[in-house]
Amino acid sequence: MLNKWKRLNFPGKFPFLASLSSLIVSKSSVSVAAKIEYEPTTCKTTAVNPNPRDPVNEILLGFRSLGFRRFIGGHYFRSIISMLNHAQVDRIIDYLRVEDAESAVDFFNLLKDEFGFRHSRGSRFLVSHVLAKERRLRELHLILKQLLQDEGSGSAPSLCEFLLDSFRDWDSNGVVLDMLALAYSKSEMVYDALFVLAMMKDLNLQSSIQTYNSLLYNLRHNDIMWDVYNEIKVSGTPQSEHTDSILTNGLCCQSRVQDAVSFLRNTEGKVFGSSVVSFNTIMSKYCKLGLADVAKSIFCLMIKYGLHPDVYSYNILIHGLCVAGSMEEALEFKDDMEKHGIGPDIVTYNILCKGFHLLGLMSGAWKVIQNMLLKGVNPNLVTYTILICGHCQTGNIDEGLKLGREMLSRGFQLSIISYSVLISCLCKSGQVDKGLELFHEMEANGLKADLITYSILIHGLCKQGEVQRAMQLYNEMCSKSISPNSFAHGAFLLGFREKGMISDARMYLDAVTMSNLTQDIVLYNIMIGSYVKFDDIEEAVRLYEQIIRHGITPTVVTFNSLIYGFCRTGRVAEARRWMDTIKSYGLEPTAITYTTLMNAYSEEGNMDTVLALLQEMEEKVIRPTHVTYTVVIKGLCKQGKLHESVQLLEDMHGKGITPDQITYNTIIQCFCKVKDMRKAFELVDEMSLHNLEPTPATYNVLLNGLCVFGDLKGADGLLISLQERNIKLTKVAYTTLIKAHCVKGDASRAGVLFREMVEKGFEISIRDYSAVINRLSKRGLITETKFFLSMMLCDGVSPDQEIGEVLLNAFHQGGDTNSVLELLGQMIKLGLLGD
DNA sequence: TTAGGGTTAG
Numbered sequence: 072m073l074n075k076w077k078r079l080n081f082p083g084k085f086p087f088l089a090s091l092s093s094l095i096v097s098k099s100s101v102s103v104a105a106k107i108e109y110e111p112t113t114c115k116t117t118a119v120n121p122n123p124r125d126p127v128n129e130i131l132l133g134f135r136s137l138g139f140r141r142f143i144g145g146h147y148f149r150s151i152i153s154m155l156n157h158a159q160v161d162r163i164i165d166y167l168r169v170e171d172a173e174s175a176v177d178f179f180n181l182l183k184d185e186f187g188f189r190h191s192r193g194s195r196f197l198v199s200h201v202l203a204k205e206r207r208l209r210e211l212h213l214i215l216k217q218l219l220q221d222e223g224s225g226s227a228p229s230l231c232e233f234l235l236d237s238f239r240d241w242d243s244n245g246v247v248l249d250m251l252a253l254a255y256s257k258s259e260m261v262y263d264a265l266f267v268l269a270m271m272k273d274l275n276l277q278s279s280i281q282t283y284n285s286l287l288y289n290l291r292h293n294d295i296m297w298d299v300y301n302e303i304k305v306s307g308t309p310q311s312e313h314t315d316s317i318l319t320n321g322l323c324c325q326s327r328v329q330d331a332v333s334f335l336r337n338t339e340g341k342v343f344g345s346s347v348v349s350f351n352t353i354m355s356k357y358c359k360l361g362l363a364d365v366a367k368s369i370f371c372l373m374i375k376y377g378l379h380p381d382v383y384s385y386n387i388l389i390h391g392l393c394v395a396g397s398m399e400e401a402l403e404f405k406d407d408m409e410k411h412g413i414g415p416d417i418v419t420y421n422i423l424c425k426g427f428h429l430l431g432l433m434s435g436a437w438k439v440i441q442n443m444l445l446k447g448v449n450p451n452l453v454t455y456t457i458l459i460c461g462h463c464q465t466g467n468i469d470e471g472l473k474l475g476r477e478m479l480s481r482g483f484q485l486s487i488i489s490y491s492v493l494i495s496c497l498c499k500s501g502q503v504d505k506g507l508e509l510f511h512e513m514e515a516n517g518l519k520a521d522l523i524t525y526s527i528l529i530h531g532l533c534k535q536g537e538v539q540r541a542m543q544l545y546n547e548m549c550s551k552s553i554s555p556n557s558f559a560h561g562a563f564l565l566g567f568r569e570k571g572m573i574s575d576a577r578m579y580l581d582a583v584t585m586s587n588l589t590q591d592i593v594l595y596n597i598m599i600g601s602y603v604k605f606d607d608i609e610e611a612v613r614l615y616e617q618i619i620r621h622g623i624t625p626t627v628v629t630f631n632s633l634i635y636g637f638c639r640t641g642r643v644a645e646a647r648r649w650m651d652t653i654k655s656y657g658l659e660p661t662a663i664t665y666t667t668l669m670n671a672y673s674e675e676g677n678m679d680t681v682l683a684l685l686q687e688m689e690e691k692v693i694r695p696t697h698v699t700y701t702v703v704i705k706g707l708c709k710q711g712k713l714h715e716s717v718q719l720l721e722d723m724h725g726k727g728i729t730p731d732q733i734t735y736n737t738i739i740q741c742f743c744k745v746k747d748m749r750k751a752f753e754l755v756d757e758m759s760l761h762n763l764e765p766t767p768a769t770y771n772v773l774l775n776g777l778c779v780f781g782d783l784k785g786a787d788g789l790l791i792s793l794q795e796r797n798i799k800l801t802k803v804a805y806t807t808l809i810k811a812h813c814v815k816g817d818a819s820r821a822g823v824l825f826r827e828m829v830e831k832g833f834e835i836s837i838r839d840y841s842a843v844i845n846r847l848s849k850r851g852l853i854t855e856t857k858f859f860l861s862m863m864l865c866d867g868v869s870p871d872q873e874i875g876e877v878l879l880n881a882f883h884q885g886g887d888t889n890s891v892l893e894l895l896g897q898m899i900k901l902g903l904l905g906d
Numbered sequence: 907t908t909a910g911g912g913t914t915a916g
């Protein structure tokens with residue numbers, strides 16, 4: 072069977088060496104050393120060594136007179152060594168091989184390691200035979216591995232030919248050829264390996280099961296795996312304990328899990344059949360397919376076969392359950408393993424930790440850590456990385472970075488993954504430049520950025536619209552031979568979208584897809600989302616129709632975007648119909664689909680439908696997210712149904728769905744509107760109890776509430792206290808209070824706050840001045856209006872037509888003719904009275 | 907044979 076590979080895979084001429092004679096390797100076991108005599112060397116002599124004698128003879132004489140070790144340690148040897156050519160080295164090694172095999176190997180290594188000498192095939196095989204004879208297989212493998220690195224793929228015919236010509240009857244041929252096949256296999260040159268095996272078969276030489284196993288493994292994605300397996304059986308090579316698990320793994324790789332199970336059933340009773348590893352492999356595959364239940368039944372089957380699940384079995388299953396969100400069951404299995412005397416290890420704890428993190432339940436993750444510490448298991452790099460992820464996910468970047476520093480202080484060398492998590496956090500919070508700093512720190516620490524690290528940064532830059540800088544990074548990545556995938560392309564699409572360059576985005580998409588680089592649906596989804604964002608629902612639908620025509624399968628995200636588009640443009644009924652289209656593709660609407668629709672209905676004031684959809688989600692076991700609840704709460708708030716809103720907030724906590732700051736801000740705003748400031752502040756306290764820091768928006772809502780309620784003193788007091796506590800505020804906090812003071816006519820307090828706002832470094836536009844000037848002038852406060860006007864001019868802001876007209880009107884009404892004339896002059900100068 | 911990092915939609 073294997074013979075077919077000789078013919079099929081090496082068509083045409085083999086790259087045989089033109090002349091083997093240039094490599095002086097004895098073809099028989101008669102030693103070259105026997106022929107050594109004094110003769111003039113063919114090697115060109117140099118000025119350094121005017122002695123025309125053959126260096127081979129010099130060296131051999133040296134060995135004889137001083138002994139090998141003493142001679143190679145001397146200066147004379149080192150001066151003569153650089154003159155040797157391949158043929159001469161071959162002769163020396165062959166001589167040593169006969170006299171003292173150990174010296175032959177030492178000499179070979181000395182030349183290679185200390186002098187960087189690249190040995191000939193002949194030398195390498197000579198030493199290989201020495202090592203094979205002594206069963207020094209590890210060293211033998213190393214030599215062959217290096218040989219194959221030099222020779223490359225497709226070299227098997229030539230190397231076999233050479234071996235047979237030069238070493239035909241040597242004792243260790245079988246071992247050397249077998250190791251050659253193994254080296255080919257491990258270097259992923261499987262067809263060369265198959266060629267060597269075929270050659271061995273011709274010569275009646277038996278391959279080892281290790282070589283067969285390695286080949287089986289490397290052919291796991293391919294049906295040829297079965298040819299090799301049959302060959303093992305036909306040749307009568309005894310299988311090892313790994314053989315069946317490698318085959319099982321192969322079947323799993325080929326997505327033939329059912330066949331893998333049947334295969335295992337058939338091997339039951341065999342010496343090495345049905346190993347725990349094989350079962351684990353199958354469980355792992357089922358878990359990866361999202362079928363944790365099936366994995367569980369395999370687990371039971373394993374026990375039925377009398378096998379004892381090991382720590383891997385449990386970890387694989389617990390992982391599958393965690394990913395499926397079944398934390399309770401996962402924890403039960405953890406208890407079960409303890410009961411069976413298998414201690415959960417660091418991997419088990421990390422899996423559980425990640426499981427809680429996936430559900431956004433970091434408190435659960437912390438409990439796992441406590442439990443782990445109690446059991447005397449210390450967190451490792453992976454544990455820390457999961458925790459950093461957790462912090463970052465809840466927006467707690469500083470805590471995440473603190474943990475990163477803690478890792479360093481505990482002597483952990485941050486891995487590329489840990490760095491990537493931190494960089495990702497920084498990018499997500501808009502601190503891309505800090506992310507880049509960390510990236511450089513990482514590289515300075517000797518870690519090489521990979522595709523994901525680059526993708527995170529490219530994405531971060533694009534999201535900020537910095538397409539140019541992203542492109543530089545992209546080029547840097549490509550120059551390091553890291554091939555981008557569609558992720559990077561997606562980032563550029565987002566970058567264009569961010570800058571509103573929709574047609575550029577489309578050109579980019581067309582370029583990427585038409586050059587057949589990728590047909591990734593995610594890219595189309597981003598493009599559809601971009602059209603939707605700019606309210607071009609028609610173009611979004613056209614693109615959708617195009618991908619359908621091209622046979623690309625949409626995802627639920629495709630539909631969610633379209634539904635969002637219809638909702639945004641007020642076409643809620645059509646949006647609803649698209650939900651049925653989702654089902655026609657065998658897809659299921661997600662919480663986002665529902666939330667999008669619910670938000671639209673809520674905006675229409677149709678809370679009945681909103682609540683009906685919430686009910687439908689429950690029936691279909693589609694878990695609402697905190698956003699879903701926030702949408703419902705917002706709708707209820709708008710209708711003044713405060714009690715229901717508070718009730719829903721409590722329901723969320725009960726269901727383990729953590730409200731976020733927006734949820735609280737929504738409901739707090741609602742209480743502010745009905746002037747229930749006491750309840751509003753109570754809710755702020757409640758946020759803190761749930762470890763939610765109020766956001767700048769929370770304070771804006773509260774300040775606005777106090778202002779509207781007429782408690783301007785209270786609002787001022789709150790602002791001062793926030794400033795004293797160095798709490799981050801936005802411009803809105805200031806404009807809210809400035810507005811309130813203007814309305815009340817307290818222009819001086821408004822002025823003070825305005826100065827503070829400017830000094831805080833917020834970007835101030837002409838609209839901020841005009842908001843104040845409008846209000847003051849409306850109240851006829853001419854002096855105060857003029858004060859703000861001069862402030863504006865001092866700040867280097869020129870009036871525009873709109874503000875000019877407001878001022879003219881105010882001065883005119885106040886009978887301030889001088890000011891009217893002065894302003895008119897100014898406006899003419901500025902060209903604001905052109906029309 | 908098990909654990910940690912990147913995309914789209916509300």
